[in-house]
Amino acid sequence: xxxxxxxxxxRDVGKRYGPVIALADVSTAVxxxxxxxxxxxxxxxxxxxxxxLSGVHRPDSGEILLDGAPMRFAGPRDALAxxxxxxxxxxxxxxxxxxxxxxxxxxxxxxxxxxxxxxxVRTARSVARTELRGMGIDLRDVDQPVGTLSGGERQAVAIxxxxxxxxxxxxxxxPTSALGVKQAxxxxxxxxxxxxxxxxxxxxxxxxHHAHPVGDRFLVLKRGRSLGDHTKGELSREDLTRLMAGGDxxxxxATELDRP
Amino acid sequence: xxxxxxxxxxxxxxxxVRRFLxxxxxxxxxxxxxxxxxxxxxxxxxxxxxxxxxxxxxxSTLGIMAVAVALLMIGGEFDLSAGVxxxxxxxxxxxxxxxxxxxxxxxVLLSLVLALAVGLANxxxxxxxxxxxFIVTLxxxxxxxxxxxxxxxxxxxxxxVGGLVGRSGFGSAHLVFASSVVLxxxxxxxxxxxxxxxxxxxxxxxxxxxxxNWVFAVGGDAKxxxxxxxxxxxxxxVLFATTxxxxxxxxxMTALRNTxxxxxxxxxxxxxxxxxxxxxxxxxxxxxxxxxxxSLGALIFGMTxxxxxxxxxxxxxxxxxxxxxxxxxxxANQFVRRYAERRRRS
Numbered sequence: 001x002x003x004x005x006x007x008x009x010x011r012d013v014g015k016r017y018g019p020v021i022a023l024a025d026v027s028t029a030v031x032x033x034x035x036x037x038x039x040x041x042x043x044x045x046x047x048x049x050x051x052x053l054s055g056v057h058r059p060d061s062g063e064i065l066l067d068g069a070p071m072r073f074a075g076p077r078d079a080l081a082x083x084x085x086x087x088x089x090x091x092x093x094x095x096x097x098x099x100x101x102x103x104x105x106x107x108x109x110x111x112x113x114x115x116x117x118x119x120x121v122r123t124a125r126s127v128a129r130t131e132l133r134g135m136g137i138d139l140r141d142v143d144q145p146v147g148t149l150s151g152g153e154r155q156a157v158a159i160x161x162x163x164x165x166x167x168x169x170x171x172x173x174x175p176t177s178a179l180g181v182k183q184a185x186x187x188x189x190x191x192x193x194x195x196x197x198x199x200x201x202x203x204x205x206x207x208x209h210h211a212h213p214v215g216d217r218f219l220v221l222k223r224g225r226s227l228g229d230h231t232k233g234e235l236s237r238e239d240l241t242r243l244m245a246g247g248d249x250x251x252x253x254a255t256e257l258d259r260p
Numbered sequence: 261x262x263x264x265x266x267x268x269x270x271x272x273x274x275x276x277v278r279r280f281l282x283x284x285x286x287x288x289x290x291x292x293x294x295x296x297x298x299x300x301x302x303x304x305x306x307x308x309x310x311x312x313x314x315x316x317x318x319x320s321t322l323g324i325m326a327v328a329v330a331l332l333m334i335g336g337e338f339d340l341s342a343g344v345x346x347x348x349x350x351x352x353x354x355x356x357x358x359x360x361x362x363x364x365x366x367x368v369l370l371s372l373v374l375a376l377a378v379g380l381a382n383x384x385x386x387x388x389x390x391x392x393x394f395i396v397t398l399x400x401x402x403x404x405x406x407x408x409x410x411x412x413x414x415x416x417x418x419x420x421v422g423g424l425v426g427r428s429g430f431g432s433a434h435l436v437f438a439s440s441v442v443l444x445x446x447x448x449x450x451x452x453x454x455x456x457x458x459x460x461x462x463x464x465x466x467x468x469x470x471x472x473n474w475v476f477a478v479g480g481d482a483k484x485x486x487x488x489x490x491x492x493x494x495x496x497x498v499l500f501a502t503t504x505x506x507x508x509x510x511x512x513m514t515a516l517r518n519t520x521x522x523x524x525x526x527x528x529x530x531x532x533x534x535x536x537x538x539x540x541x542x543x544x545x546x547x548x549x550x551x552x553x554x555s556l557g558a559l560i561f562g563m564t565x566x567x568x569x570x571x572x573x574x575x576x577x578x579x580x581x582x583x584x585x586x587x588x589x590x591x592a593n594q595f596v597r598r599y600a601e602r603r604r605r606s
Binding site (some may be wrong): 020045090091092093095096097101104105107108110116117119121250259 | 443464467468469470472473475476477481483484485487489490547548571
């Protein structure tokens with residue numbers, strides 16, 4: 001199911017914003033058909049990892065390897081052209097527009113009609129419906145405004161769009177954070193569906209309970225440093241939770257909060 | 261390979277009536293029918309062929325503007341300079357053809373260049389500074405109002421410029437922009453043809469082209485649109501150029517029809533355009549609306565302005581009637597939008 005060279009690899013990557021060290025000596029790998037989870041509390045450096053992978057910023061030290069070769073993205077367009085799609089928390093969906101119009105926004109299919117190029121509405125509708133079904137959601141009507149969809153369904157639209165437009169690496173920024181338990185579960189299923197289609201998924205989250213069931217590899221960050229880069233076999237969910245919460249700190253907290 | 265599709269069992273199939281109800285032009289359609297029936301019952305002249313031609317005339321020039329303004333509003337911007345620009349372009353045509361003795365067609369062409377310059381200036385300032393277009397175009401409105409009066413008085417010493425008749429090219433230009441078409445013995449203004457063609461064209465562009473998709477996206481959520489690669493700045497620029505072009509068309513029509521232009525023409529009309537677009541279902545916040553709706557809004561205006569006179573009432577009641585229509589339309593739009601957007605709880 002996976003081949004051995006990583007699709008995307010971070011090697012001893014560091015990033016500073018002025019005097020602030022946002023990231024130092026972080027390494028991890030993302031393979032096709034696998035999910036790499038990036039975990040950490042607020043301010044741990046998760047957003048910095050996303051901005052480096054998606055080409056928004058460039059690392060100050062270390063290197064990013066794409067298909068085993070060092071890569072320097074000049075900007076997000078380069079990353080996108082290399083097949084790295086990022087689904088941000090705001091999802092880049094327009095609520096008042098229909099599902100199919102959102103799905104193809106900016107990359108609308110057209111049909112020649114004499115000298116004019118007109119929107120190929122029939123294709124757009126049917127592709128949007130098929131692709132969403134492939135993600136496991138069956139919308140009654142792809143003409144309904146995206147604003148009427150639930151949070152999980154919107155995530156699915158954004159993910160399905162990235163997959164359809166040729167993403168090889170899918171970066172998901174906190175896709176479950178604003179969702180209820182059931183909706184979050186649905187999104188995890190979408191992540192698994194994308195993985196099964198052979199995509200390399202980078203799942204950024206602060207929730208180990210969401211990361212552990214779907215992840216193959218876990219990079220845990222704390223204050224810009226790596227607390228370890230583990231495969232699933234090396235780490236139980238309890239280990240992951242403990243690692244994320246800062247191990248001993250959590251024990252101290254438990255003691256402190258314990259009723260006498 | 262793919263997960264099994266899950267259908268939410270709590271949601272009933274979408275009712276066709278509901279799909280019809282969420283169309284933006286529905287309110288304006290009902291309004292237009294009610295207004296028509298109302299005046300048609302009151303006055304037999306109103307429902308005669310000559311009467312129809314009479315109220316289609318003001319509806320047509322207003323409709324051309326309302327359609328362009330609706331596109332701009334769907335794109336999330338306002339143009340308060342559109343009304344006075346119809347005056348500016350009409351003055352430009354008249355002054356260039358009479359005071360400077362240019363061929364009328366050349367004057368019309370130069371007037372278009374002037375209009376495009378104004379529209380692109382509006383668009384440039386709005387997209388560059390990110391200031392609200394409401395303020396930017398309000399500034400342009402005052403600038404043009406001052407220029408119209410100042411330049412006209414300076415060049416001609418008068419606030420009314422006349423004498424277009426008989427200038428070279430006037431005959432053919434009048435035929436294209438200001439003549440009448442005979443249909444079953446009744447004279448219909450050619451502006452009605454322009455209006456209908458432009459409404460159809462605007463609707464096709466909005467719903468069936470990539471550019472139309474971008475207009476909705478830029479007005480609905482400019483940041484999201486930009487993030488998926490929509491050229492938002494270019495879209496906004498084109499929309500401002502479109503309202504300016506519409507103002508040029510209407511200004512040219514009015515000048516050729518009257519064979520003269522007034523220095524204070526068009527002032528105050530900009531709000532009428534916006535009202536017609538809003539009655540037609542455009543949201544003030546952008547991202548939603550329709551060209552057909554804006555045309556229906558203009559039709560309501562045309563029928564009311566002429567119908568009140570036919571019914572033998574004082575024309576002073578016109579504004580009151582329109583104010584009430586506007587408020588009703590806004591309430592209806594709000595209701596329809598809530599209904600359309602009603603989110604399924606999860």
